[in-house]
Amino acid sequence: MIRTHAPAGAVRQGSLRELNLALVLGRIAAADRPPSRADLATATGLTRATVSAVVEDLLAGRLVDEADPAPRAGAGRPARGLVLADQGPAGLGLEVNVDYLAVCVVDLAGQVRHRTVHRADLRPVAPADALARLVELAGQARTDAARQGLTLAGAALAVPGLVDDAGLVRLAPNLGWRDVAVPALLAAHPALTEQVPGVPALVVDNEANLAALGELHSRPPGPASFLHISGEVGIGAGIVLDGALFRGVRGWSGEIGHLPVHPQGRPCRCGGRGCLEQYAGQEAIVAAAGLARAELPADTATARLAELAGAGDADALRALQDAGTALGVAVAGVVNLLDLDTVVLGGGYAPLAPWLCPPVLTEITARVLTAAWSPVTVRPSTLGAEAAAVGAAGSVVRHIIARPAGWLARTG
Amino acid sequence: MIRTHAPAGAVRQGSLRELNLALVLGRIAAADRPPSRADLATATGLTRATVSAVVEDLLAGRLVDEADPAPRAGAGRPARGLVLADQGPAGLGLEVNVDYLAVCVVDLAGQVRHRTVHRADLRPVAPADALARLVELAGQARTDAARQGLTLAGAALAVPGLVDDAGLVRLAPNLGWRDVAVPALLAAHPALTEQVPGVPALVVDNEANLAALGELHSRPPGPASFLHISGEVGIGAGIVLDGALFRGVRGWSGEIGHLPVHPQGRPCRCGGRGCLEQYAGQEAIVAAAGLARAELPADTATARLAELAGAGDADALRALQDAGTALGVAVAGVVNLLDLDTVVLGGGYAPLAPWLCPPVLTEITARVLTAAWSPVTVRPSTLGAEAAAVGAAGSVVRHIIARPAGWLARTG
DNA sequence: GCAAATAATTCAATCGCTGAACAAATAGCG
DNA sequence: CGCTATTTGTTCAGCGATTGAATTATTTGC
Known part of the structure; x- marks a missing residue:
C-alpha cells in the first residue's frame, strides 16, 4: 500500500x-x-x-x-541532456492470475526490460506452490536484470482479489484463495530483492489497482484522473484521482462489478441482485454469445469472442452489445459521481473494446449530466495482457522517483 | 476551487x-x-x-x-496553552438555496460567530437580485464580525448546482439558474471581504461539496473519508477522500442522484431512466407519502413528513422505507466502488434519518462485499439545516490554517 | 528552603538555497 | 580567423531556518 x-x-x-x-x-x-x-x-x-x-x-x-x-538552434554553449539512468534501480513486477503467472522488470524510465509469462491454470494449485513457481521466475528475472546492469530495488505483486494493508489476500474468489498471507509465504525466499531503505521490499495489491497505475505511468502518460476497468471473470476498477491511485479506507476500492444495473435481476454471489458482473462479466458474455464456457480457458475465450465478432457472428455481436450497455449504465453512474473524463477498458475488455466502446459511450452520453459540456473518452488500455505486472513493477520505480532520497541514502 | x-x-x-x-x-x-x-x-x-x-x-x-x-499534575514549570485566536481572521459563508438565503461567520476555531437565515422562495427572484439581498445580509455580518474583533479574510458561496472553475454557475435546476456569472455580479459589491493575499476573495462551489466540508471540519472531526449525501429536490453527494474534498476533473463530482436504481423505471430529467432521484428525491418521497407537493415549501414538507412518520402514519413510513431502500442500493454501489466506511445523511435527509438509515444499512449489508469484515456506519449530519453555509465559511478558515504564511505576510 | 522536574529561550554551528560573478562552449558576422 | 553575443554550467559569499546544547524560568514535593 x-x-x-x-x-x-x-x-x-x-x-x-x-x-x-x-x-x-x-x-x-x-x-x-x-x-x-x-x-x-x-x-x-x-x-x-x-x-x-x-x-x-x-x-x-x-x-x-x-x-x-x-x-x-542558435548560439550558446550546448546543453547536456539529462535522462533517467538505464543502469540504475529497477522494479520487479509479479502477477498471479487465474490462468498465468507473469514476472517483469521495469527500469526507471518505465521500459520493460524483462518479461516472462508462464501459462497454467492456477486454480488447482495451492497458493504456496503458485508463489514458489513465481519466485523461481523472479530469480531468472533477477539474474537477467543484473546482466543488464539493473538492481532490483523492490517488488510488487498483483493478485485478483482483496488485499489488506499487511499483504494478506483476504479473498481472491476466481483463484480460490482465502486469507493467504503472501508476505509470510515469500519470507522463505528472502532474496527476492535487495533491501533498499525507503522502498518497501514487497507490496501486494489488487490486480485492477496495479493495472490502472501501469496505465497512469505509460508513455504517453494517461490523464491525471480516470477510471480503469479490468474485465476478467470479475470486474475490477482502478480509480486514479489527481495522479494517485485511490485505494479507499481499507484498500478495497474498485468493486465496480457489484453496481446494480438491473436491481431486480439475476442474483449475484455478492448477495445482491442484478449486479454488473452478472451482465458484463467474462462468463456472462461468453455464455450470452453461446460459447460453452468450460471448454475454454478464460483468455482464449476472449480471443475467440473477438474473432467471432470480427467475423460478424450475430450472437457474439449481440452479447457484446448487451454487455456494453450494462457496462455503460454502471460507468455512467460512476462518471456522474466522480466527474471523470476518461474511461479505460483494460484486462479482458481491451481486445473487445471495438465492440464495447460504442454502447458504453451511448449510455454515458444519455445519462451523464455534464456530457453535453465536456465529452467523456472511452478507450482501450495501451498496455498488453499483463498490464498488472507491468504496473506493479512500475509502481516500484515510481516510488523511487517520488522519493529519491531513500535510494541515494543507501550504502553503495 | x-x-x-x-x-x-x-x-x-x-x-x-x-x-x-x-x-x-x-x-x-x-x-x-x-x-x-x-x-x-x-x-x-x-x-x-x-x-x-x-x-x-x-x-x-x-x-x-x-x-x-x-x-x-506533577512538578515543573507550567505550560502555556496555545489556542486558535478568537479575534483573528474569520470566514464568511454564503448560501443561496431554493427557499432561503443564509449567511454566517466562522472563526478560526470553527465556531459559528454570526448566523442569519432569510427565508424566501428564491425561484421567482432574478439571480442578480438574490445576490444583492445576500450582499446586504453579508454587510450586516461584516459589521457584526468587526464588533467581535474578527476580520473577514475571504468568502465562499454555496449554490445548489454545477459550478465551474471560474465561479460560473452552469446550471442550478431547482433554482432556475443557468450560466450565472456570480463573481461578475458580485464585483459590483467589492467590499464583501478585505483582500487578503493567499486567500481567494470569493469561492463559489456546490452546496453538497461545502456541506461535506463542513461535516469534515466539525467538532469532533468527521472521518478522513466519507460520503455526505444532501437530499434536497435533487440529491447531491460530497465526496471526502483522505481528508480532502474530491471535486472531479471539472469540479462536478457528486451527482449521485442519477445512479440507476431501476434501469427500466421512471424517466428522469437527465435523459436516463430509473435514476435514484426519481425514488429518493424530496419530491418523490413527498408524493409517495401522499402529501400534495405544491402546498408546501420544501423544508416544511420534510418537517411534516418527519412529523407524520413519528406519529406512525403508514403512508409516510412506507414512502420513507422505499426511498431508503432506493438510496441504499445506490449507496451500496458507491461504497463498493470507493471502499468508504462512513455515510452521512445531510440536508433534507438529516431529519428523516431515523427512518432512512435502517433500510440504507440493510441494502449496504446485503450488497457490500466487504461489509462482513468491517462495518459501514450510516448516520445523520451533525450540522443543522444551513450546513453548506457553515461549511463554506469553514472552508475559508481551513484555507488559512493550511496556509498561514499568506495571512501572516499581509501588511498589518 | 532546596532538589527535581518540566517549560521555554538563547546561541553558536550547520545545512541548503540564492544571486551574482565567472568560466565554458558554441553560432554568427565581418 | 577573430570578435561578440549568447547560452550553459560552476563557484562562492551571504543568508535564512533548523538543530542541539546550555541556560533561564517556574512549579511541585520533600
Whole structure:
C-alpha cells in the first residue's frame, strides 16, 4: 500500500533537499526530451546553482545519466541532456492470475526490460506452490536484470482479489484463495530483492489497482484522473484521482462489478441482485454469445469472442452489445459521481473494446449530466495482457522517483 | 476551487518556514486541548527551539493566543496553552438555496460567530437580485464580525448546482439558474471581504461539496473519508477522500442522484431512466407519502413528513422505507466502488434519518462485499439545516490554517 | 528552603538555497 | 580567423531556518 502524500511531518533542513531531489527527478521523468539543467531551473523555479547541486547528487547516485548533447538552434554553449539512468534501480513486477503467472522488470524510465509469462491454470494449485513457481521466475528475472546492469530495488505483486494493508489476500474468489498471507509465504525466499531503505521490499495489491497505475505511468502518460476497468471473470476498477491511485479506507476500492444495473435481476454471489458482473462479466458474455464456457480457458475465450465478432457472428455481436450497455449504465453512474473524463477498458475488455466502446459511450452520453459540456473518452488500455505486472513493477520505480532520497541514502 | 495539495513547485528556504507554520498551526487546530510548545515539539518532531520560533510568528500574526495555564499534575514549570485566536481572521459563508438565503461567520476555531437565515422562495427572484439581498445580509455580518474583533479574510458561496472553475454557475435546476456569472455580479459589491493575499476573495462551489466540508471540519472531526449525501429536490453527494474534498476533473463530482436504481423505471430529467432521484428525491418521497407537493415549501414538507412518520402514519413510513431502500442500493454501489466506511445523511435527509438509515444499512449489508469484515456506519449530519453555509465559511478558515504564511505576510 | 522536574529561550554551528560573478562552449558576422 | 553575443554550467559569499546544547524560568514535593 504505497500512499504518495505530502510530507505530513516535520520539515527539517534536510527535507528541503529531499523535496527538491524529488522535484527535479520528477521533471526529468516527465519530460519528453532530455532536459538541460537550465531547462530544469526554469521549469522548477529553482536557481541553476541549486539544480546543478541536485543533479550532481542524482548523477552520483546513478539515478540519472548525461545524454549526448541534443542539437539546438542558435548560439550558446550546448546543453547536456539529462535522462533517467538505464543502469540504475529497477522494479520487479509479479502477477498471479487465474490462468498465468507473469514476472517483469521495469527500469526507471518505465521500459520493460524483462518479461516472462508462464501459462497454467492456477486454480488447482495451492497458493504456496503458485508463489514458489513465481519466485523461481523472479530469480531468472533477477539474474537477467543484473546482466543488464539493473538492481532490483523492490517488488510488487498483483493478485485478483482483496488485499489488506499487511499483504494478506483476504479473498481472491476466481483463484480460490482465502486469507493467504503472501508476505509470510515469500519470507522463505528472502532474496527476492535487495533491501533498499525507503522502498518497501514487497507490496501486494489488487490486480485492477496495479493495472490502472501501469496505465497512469505509460508513455504517453494517461490523464491525471480516470477510471480503469479490468474485465476478467470479475470486474475490477482502478480509480486514479489527481495522479494517485485511490485505494479507499481499507484498500478495497474498485468493486465496480457489484453496481446494480438491473436491481431486480439475476442474483449475484455478492448477495445482491442484478449486479454488473452478472451482465458484463467474462462468463456472462461468453455464455450470452453461446460459447460453452468450460471448454475454454478464460483468455482464449476472449480471443475467440473477438474473432467471432470480427467475423460478424450475430450472437457474439449481440452479447457484446448487451454487455456494453450494462457496462455503460454502471460507468455512467460512476462518471456522474466522480466527474471523470476518461474511461479505460483494460484486462479482458481491451481486445473487445471495438465492440464495447460504442454502447458504453451511448449510455454515458444519455445519462451523464455534464456530457453535453465536456465529452467523456472511452478507450482501450495501451498496455498488453499483463498490464498488472507491468504496473506493479512500475509502481516500484515510481516510488523511487517520488522519493529519491531513500535510494541515494543507501550504502553503495 | 481550493485544491489542497502538496507544494508542487520549488522548495526554497522560506518554504521551510511556511510548511512548519502550517504544520504547527494544524496541530493546534486539531488538538482537543490547548497544547504547549513542548507538546507541539513532540507531536511534530521539530525541536522546541523551532516550535518557539514558529509560535512566535503565529502569536505576532494574531492567529494564535496563549491560554491560561492548564492545570497539570506533577512538578515543573507550567505550560502555556496555545489556542486558535478568537479575534483573528474569520470566514464568511454564503448560501443561496431554493427557499432561503443564509449567511454566517466562522472563526478560526470553527465556531459559528454570526448566523442569519432569510427565508424566501428564491425561484421567482432574478439571480442578480438574490445576490444583492445576500450582499446586504453579508454587510450586516461584516459589521457584526468587526464588533467581535474578527476580520473577514475571504468568502465562499454555496449554490445548489454545477459550478465551474471560474465561479460560473452552469446550471442550478431547482433554482432556475443557468450560466450565472456570480463573481461578475458580485464585483459590483467589492467590499464583501478585505483582500487578503493567499486567500481567494470569493469561492463559489456546490452546496453538497461545502456541506461535506463542513461535516469534515466539525467538532469532533468527521472521518478522513466519507460520503455526505444532501437530499434536497435533487440529491447531491460530497465526496471526502483522505481528508480532502474530491471535486472531479471539472469540479462536478457528486451527482449521485442519477445512479440507476431501476434501469427500466421512471424517466428522469437527465435523459436516463430509473435514476435514484426519481425514488429518493424530496419530491418523490413527498408524493409517495401522499402529501400534495405544491402546498408546501420544501423544508416544511420534510418537517411534516418527519412529523407524520413519528406519529406512525403508514403512508409516510412506507414512502420513507422505499426511498431508503432506493438510496441504499445506490449507496451500496458507491461504497463498493470507493471502499468508504462512513455515510452521512445531510440536508433534507438529516431529519428523516431515523427512518432512512435502517433500510440504507440493510441494502449496504446485503450488497457490500466487504461489509462482513468491517462495518459501514450510516448516520445523520451533525450540522443543522444551513450546513453548506457553515461549511463554506469553514472552508475559508481551513484555507488559512493550511496556509498561514499568506495571512501572516499581509501588511498589518 | 532546596532538589527535581518540566517549560521555554538563547546561541553558536550547520545545512541548503540564492544571486551574482565567472568560466565554458558554441553560432554568427565581418 | 577573430570578435561578440549568447547560452550553459560552476563557484562562492551571504543568508535564512533548523538543530542541539546550555541556560533561564517556574512549579511541585520533600
